[in-house]
Amino acid sequence: MENFSRRELDSGIFLNSVKDERFKTGRISANISTPLRENTAAENALLIQLLGRSCKAYPDYISLNREMNRLYGASLSTQCAKLGDLQQLSLSMTGLDDRYTLNGEKLSKELAGLLCKMLFEPKREGEAFSSYDTEQERRKLLETMQAEINEKRSYAITRCVGIMCENDSFGIRKYGSPEQLKSVTPKQLYSAWQRLLSTSVVNIMVAGELDADAVGELFKSEFNKIERAPENIETKMFKRDDKVKEETERQNVAQSKLVMGFSCGINVNDDRVDAAKLMAIILGGTPSSKLFVNVREKQSLCYYCASSYNRQKGIILVDSGVENQNIEKAKNEILNQIEQMKLGNITDFEISAAKLAVEDSSGMVTDSISAIESFYISQIFENEILSPQEAAKRISAVTKEQIIEAASCVELAAVYVLTNGEAEK
Amino acid sequence: MSAKILEIKNERLNEKYYKIDHESGLSIYAFPKEGYKSSFAVYGADFGSINTHFISDGQEIISPDGIAHYLEHKLFESEDGDAFVKYAATGANANAYTSFEKTCYLFSCSTNLEENLRILLGFVNQPYFTEETVAKEQGIIGQEIRMYDDSPDWRVMFNMLGGMYHNHPVRVDIAGTVESIAEITPEKLYECYNSFYTPENMALCVAGNVDVDMLVRLADELVKKGGAKSVRKIFPDEPKTVAKKYVEQIFPVSAPMFYLGFKSDGSVRLDERKAAACEVMLFALASNSSALYEELMNKGLINESFAYEHLEGPAYNGVSFCGESKDPKAVAEIIKRYISDMRENGLDADEFEIAKRATYAEYAAALNSVAAIGNALISCAFTGRELFKTIDEIASLKIEDANEMLRFLLDPENCTLSVIKGGEQ
Numbered sequence: 108m109e110n111f112s113r114r115e116l117d118s119g120i121f122l123n124s125v126k127d128e129r130f131k132t133g134r135i136s137a138n139i140s141t142p143l144r145e146n147t148a149a150e151n152a153l154l155i156q157l158l159g160r161s162c163k164a165y166p167d168y169i170s171l172n173r174e175m176n177r178l179y180g181a182s183l184s185t186q187c188a189k190l191g192d193l194q195q196l197s198l199s200m201t202g203l204d205d206r207y208t209l210n211g212e213k214l215s216k217e218l219a220g221l222l223c224k225m226l227f228e229p230k231r232e233g234e235a236f237s238s239y240d241t242e243q244e245r246r247k248l249l250e251t252m253q254a255e256i257n258e259k260r261s262y263a264i265t266r267c268v269g270i271m272c273e274n275d276s277f278g279i280r281k282y283g284s285p286e287q288l289k290s291v292t293p294k295q296l297y298s299a300w301q302r303l304l305s306t307s308v309v310n311i312m313v314a315g316e317l318d319a320d321a322v323g324e325l326f327k328s329e330f331n332k333i334e335r336a337p338e339n340i341e342t343k344m345f346k347r348d349d350k351v352k353e354e355t356e357r358q359n360v361a362q363s364k365l366v367m368g369f370s371c372g373i374n375v376n377d378d379r380v381d382a383a384k385l386m387a388i389i390l391g392g393t394p395s396s397k398l399f400v401n402v403r404e405k406q407s408l409c410y411y412c413a414s415s416y417n418r419q420k421g422i423i424l425v426d427s428g429v430e431n432q433n434i435e436k437a438k439n440e441i442l443n444q445i446e447q448m449k450l451g452n453i454t455d456f457e458i459s460a461a462k463l464a465v466e467d468s469s470g471m472v473t474d475s476i477s478a479i480e481s482f483y484i485s486q487i488f489e490n491e492i493l494s495p496q497e498a499a500k501r502i503s504a505v506t507k508e509q510i511i512e513a514a515s516c517v518e519l520a521a522v523y524v525l526t527n528g529e530a531e532k
Numbered sequence: 533m534s535a536k537i538l539e540i541k542n543e544r545l546n547e548k549y550y551k552i553d554h555e556s557g558l559s560i561y562a563f564p565k566e567g568y569k570s571s572f573a574v575y576g577a578d579f580g581s582i583n584t585h586f587i588s589d590g591q592e593i594i595s596p597d598g599i600a601h602y603l604e605h606k607l608f609e610s611e612d613g614d615a616f617v618k619y620a621a622t623g624a625n626a627n628a629y630t631s632f633e634k635t636c637y638l639f640s641c642s643t644n645l646e647e648n649l650r651i652l653l654g655f656v657n658q659p660y661f662t663e664e665t666v667a668k669e670q671g672i673i674g675q676e677i678r679m680y681d682d683s684p685d686w687r688v689m690f691n692m693l694g695g696m697y698h699n700h701p702v703r704v705d706i707a708g709t710v711e712s713i714a715e716i717t718p719e720k721l722y723e724c725y726n727s728f729y730t731p732e733n734m735a736l737c738v739a740g741n742v743d744v745d746m747l748v749r750l751a752d753e754l755v756k757k758g759g760a761k762s763v764r765k766i767f768p769d770e771p772k773t774v775a776k777k778y779v780e781q782i783f784p785v786s787a788p789m790f791y792l793g794f795k796s797d798g799s800v801r802l803d804e805r806k807a808a809a810c811e812v813m814l815f816a817l818a819s820n821s822s823a824l825y826e827e828l829m830n831k832g833l834i835n836e837s838f839a840y841e842h843l844e845g846p847a848y849n850g851v852s853f854c855g856e857s858k859d860p861k862a863v864a865e866i867i868k869r870y871i872s873d874m875r876e877n878g879l880d881a882d883e884f885e886i887a888k889r890a891t892y893a894e895y896a897a898a899l900n901s902v903a904a905i906g907n908a909l910i911s912c913a914f915t916g917r918e919l920f921k922t923i924d925e926i927a928s929l930k931i932e933d934a935n936e937m938l939r940f941l942l943d944p945e946n947c948t949l950s951v952i953k954g955g956e957q
Contacts, residue, residue: 129565129566129567129568129900130900131545131896131897131899131900132893132896132897132900168820168829169820169821169825169826169829172819172820172821173821173886175821176819176820176821176886176887176889176890177886177889179889179890179892179893180889180890180891180893180894202893203893203896203897206546207544207545207893207896209889209892209927394620463623463643464623466642466643467623467641467642467643468642469569469642470569470570470642470643471569471570471640471642473568473569473570474565474568474569474570474642474740474902475900475901476900
């Protein structure tokens with residue numbers, strides 16, 4: 108079973124290792140955390156894609172692919188995500204574990220070396236990134252953004268968060284806006300790269316049986332060359348305004364979307380966080396949940412109705428797909444289900460089904476090296492780092508009274524509706 | 533009942549699994565993964581869409597196209613309800629699929645393995661077809677067929693198979709046609725079920741947190757020894773050469789799509805060494821670091837959707853290349869030129885070594901995933917190949933083996949180009 112350790116290599120540079128001998132492959136990733144800001148979100152998002160595309164030593168896809176195939180078909184990926192008030196940029200490498208190479212080659216060091224080349228020695232044109240590569244990656248990122256706008260379910264969630272958090276950095280989109288992205292220059296990317304290497308907090312994550320210390324040494328020697336001034340990366344709890352924010356947007360959609368945002372005042376720094384997690388699962392996290400069974404199945408008010416809890420911000424979101432004429436009814440019924448939880452109307456079956464779902468998904472996490480890696484990356488920013496099993500155990504220990512108490516903290520903050528406006532009253 | 537248990541080990545990858553010959557005639561494969569919480573199970577019949585002509589206990593039977601897939605749909609219904617509803621109570625994630633050569637029923641879970649296996653063996657072993665339930669499915673499957681007819685990705689591939697084969701049923705859609713499924717009756721379903729869903733013709737593969745004794749005990753209880761039928765599958769005579777060199781269809785697509793299929797001798801099933809040679813050879817020829825890929829990319833003839841696949845099954849064997857291209861004919865000419873050149877001069881030695889490592893690592897990495905293991909085992913069960921032997925053959929492969937396979941599989945004169953392009957229908 109996995110065994111986690113963590114130490115600081117340099118100011119704001121951490122080496123994290125999840126030792127786990129069960130896998131044939133290992134993963135190394137550099138996870139760059141920086142405050143999510145309106146003016147830098149787009150350039151950061153574009154930068155991480157460019158860093159994953161090429162480097163000075165392997166300036167085009169063919170030379171990079173050839174090197175990775177030589178390293179037993181290693182694979183490289185980039186990610187830009189939002190974690191609380193942070194923009195999290197990751198560059199990850201997956202490769203065969205040293206124990207299984209055909210001729211005893213030690214791949215750990217080569218994989219880490221290639222990752223360092225990608226991060227520290229990018230392909231440059233003077234003090235700018237390659238303009239050809241910038242255009243190619245800009246086009247891809249714009250396509251990704253457009254695809255997210257076309258995907259109405261996730262679009263509606265993003266819009267609701269934006270309205271609810273208009274004065275909170277959590278409201279900023281993870282890739283920034285298309286307008287900003289269009290104006291980013293290759294020169295700007297170069298300064299973004301320098302800024303991030305010096306001011307971000309970086310978590311190196313090594314998962315599997317790879318030699319974490321050797322990986323750490325490589326990164327340490329690279330960061331030694333850089334003057335570091337890491338920024339504070341704390342996430343603030345979300346606070347709702349006195350008035351519920353409401354917005355209805357008209358678009359040509361067949362099915363309307365209703366997204367409701369709630370504050371719950373409980374985040375990772377609160378002992379009640381496990382109760383809040385379980386409460387949100389009972390509310391709308393499984394096919395046995397209150398929203399699924401009552402709003403969807405029994406009353407047929409929507410096609411889907413689910414809830415999620417963001418424990419960094421203390422936010423609960425309920426999202427649903429509804430017929431136009433059912434928007435008001437669905438909204439009232441969702442509020443009623445939360446009210447029922449506050450009143451303690453929660454059955455033993457609802458609680459045990461939610462706990463079973465937690466146990467089941469922790470088992471799935473444990474058996475996948477990439478899921479383990481992402482699990483620990485999110486744990487790093489919490490007060491106490493738990494294993495997937497420990498985290499599931501804590502949730503299993505939550506009592507009905509604790510669930511009711513967590514539910515009593517839930518307050519409506521925003522309602523967003525996306526509709527074509529037909530069949531309205 | 534009793535069972536004969538064989539342990540199959542691999543030192544290089546430090547793994548082992550068990551092949552259990554159950555007295556009922558069922559082959560059971562158990563691949564315990566130490567330290568894993570989750571499991572994957574697949575229960576399948578050696579009966580796919582191409583098995584519409586067979587002799588069962590001396591009687592010749594010709595069934596309507598699409599019957600294997602229809603049977604798969606109908607098996608989920610039992611007298612006491614839908615199997616999906618039963619799985620919902622245990623939290624398992626269940627599915628099924630029909631391919632050219634097999635029909636498989638599967639689930640994954642990290643709790644309640646035994647209960648889920650009872651559900652799986654229960655509904656697959658208890659067919660329940662009535663006039664009414666069979667008629668009800670016509671509409672649902674008809675919709676599925678129309679969906680496939682509207683899918684350019686699906687059409688471009690089947691148009692290629694239709695061009696490659698004169699008579700072999702691999703040229704027919706897996707789900708059949710609206711007309712052919714109209715002929716399906718409960719009697720015809722029972723005819724296929726009773727011929728092919730017998731323990732001798734089926735396999736159960738379970739990977740992950742699994743115990744061999746439990747599997748044997750369950751099989752003792754739930755798998756009954758049938759009066760084994762003698763079944764012989766019949767395939768029509770198939771000429772060596774392709775039926776058509778070029779097939780085109782107009783479809784509303786933004787970029788033209790192509791499938792290029794090379795037809796080879798399908799009379800013998802490849803053994804482990806030949807299957808290994810095939811995988812490595814195709815990687816060396818057409819991977820994302822090959823000279824072929826580089827030329828196609830540099831000329832702007834393909835994008836990242838370019839892919840290749842070995843097409844192999846009972847009485848057919850070949851290779852396909854596919855992707856999007858502004859000029860599919862030019863792509864086909866370049867691929868044929870590379871093949872001709874390599875038939876004469878052999879693969880590049882460096883490319884071969886890279887391909888061998890990358891292919892080996894891909895097989896090794898698949899052993900991380902219980903689903904990948906389960907699916908690989910059931911394929912092996914029906915092809916007669918052994919999983920670890922294939923991996924060992926890759927590791928010890930010689931370039932001569934790959935060159936021989938290239939000359940066997942790829943004849944530049946014997947291929948079909950299928951193109952789908954935009955325009956008025």
